[in-house]
Amino acid sequence: MKDVLERAVDKAMELGAEYADVRVQRTYSNTIRIVNGRVERTIPSVELTASIRVLKGTWGFSSLTSISETDLLEAVDKAFKTAKVGAERIPEPVKIKEVKPVEDKVRLGDIQDPREIPIEEKMEIIFECDKAARSIDARIVRTDYNYSDSVKEKYFCSSEGSYIEEIIPFTELRIVVVAREGEVIQQTIGRIAASAGQELMAYADPLEVSERLAQDAVKLLSAKSPPSGRYPVVVDNGITGLIALSTGLMTSAYFALMPESELGSFAGKLGQKVCSEAITLTDDPTSAGMPVIFHYDEEGIAAEPVNMIESGVLKTYIHSRETAYKFNAEPRGHSRAPNALFQPKPIVSNAIIKSSDLSFEELIEDVKEGIYLRGVVGATIGRIIQCTTMMGYRIVNGEIGEPLKGATFIVDASKDLFNVDAVANDFDVLPLRLIEGDKFYPVSGGGPHMKFKELKIGG
């Protein structure tokens, strides 16, 4: 592999490129969907994607689904021509931050490689979970299990002498349980995901998760609807994670260079207060057990955690090599792409809001009348975050009260994030998918329980 990729970047340099890199990704994946105990689909697949990126005043890019030398060299020609033509039409040439070349091979760690597990074993686990959920109560009318696993073999080669191979596993199970009584329908959703192998399905205990989701769905049938209006609101770790992810996306230099875009709110705000002092936000693609892990980003730079927001102040954006040059910053390994067909750009991986030393009980003790929201059913993110939660509870005089059905709420990042009063000392993470075209970035957001002085709730 290395020789072929080196010949491709060498050719780009012979043509007159200032820089070139080639990325190859081979993805082995399995998806299984089981609805109401019946297999809807099983799709085992192997996907090969590759691309060459050439810098000659601006970027030229060509992607392909082959790694034959002939095809790669042809792609180099196309990418170079694209760059040359593009460079004549831009006011300022693209420059990239210099980095030291790296040679490394990152292998699968101590995991149960999902490629070695027979499909029937994976299906048996899901069938058992499905059976467990449906046996909780006759009012469970629908169960929907979406399982997927993948192993990505990634190759990166640059004209500066970097050559990196990295193998990344990912396993995910998304569970939807629906209970119905008369006209009342209640849905609960669970997500298990990590950059891990089949062992995740043991440690995350999907059987237990299934039973709990079914119990919650049944319990919510008789719950009251939440009140509408502005209340002190405490959100659980998953909702904090959603807010962390949305805020994290806004710290991308890619969006900061597009102030008119939905995620461009942090443009020009370096060093300024962008949210409450209670919020410190980190992006960490290196932490074991998280949904997204990589040692090197799509530009071959070693990944490291970055604190973008410290005590409410925007300290740095996350960068690609190109944006790092523009902002005179360091790229720290946060360039991502759904696969090798896409150009890399700085996108958060695991956006984490830092916990405090406050217990959950201490967090709610001064709330006289408020709402505690749990679980994310659906959401749109951006400067305005709209979220539908799975369930809620009243908070009365500092104590958790009666359960409530799910609520919708809106967070306007430019105002409501200043209303965060405090965060707790716990931690959990919400695995999510950031869709681009027909592909997605696995991402996650996480953090502690978080309290808003006031938030607008819709029933």
Place this chain on the structure above:
Amino acid sequence: MVEDIASVVRDLSSLYGVNSVVVLNSEGEKIYSWHRTEADQRRFQLSGKDIKDTFDINKEFIRLAGGDQLRNVILRGRENIAVIEQSGSVIVFAFTDMRANLALLLIRVRRVAENLAKRFGGALI
């Protein structure tokens, strides 16, 4: 009864990578054991008491840590996994090598323990 227990345990012993299965009653007496090969049987040195004591120590450990009821004990060596699970008056022990699908192993250990407790629970006390 041994044949009936064997038929329930087959759900677990048929799983790839499982080398030994032992069923105990709540007193820690061995009611049934299965080993994949004679070599596995010869290597196996654990008594029923060893297995029960390990479970009980962990039960107490969880309690002292402030937790609730212990569901199972999972021990991971470099090359092997041991699982102990209790359901009613039945304790099931499974010993596997790393080829076993851990998630499925836990599900089947639980299923076998529950099925044995359901079918033979009273008779094993």
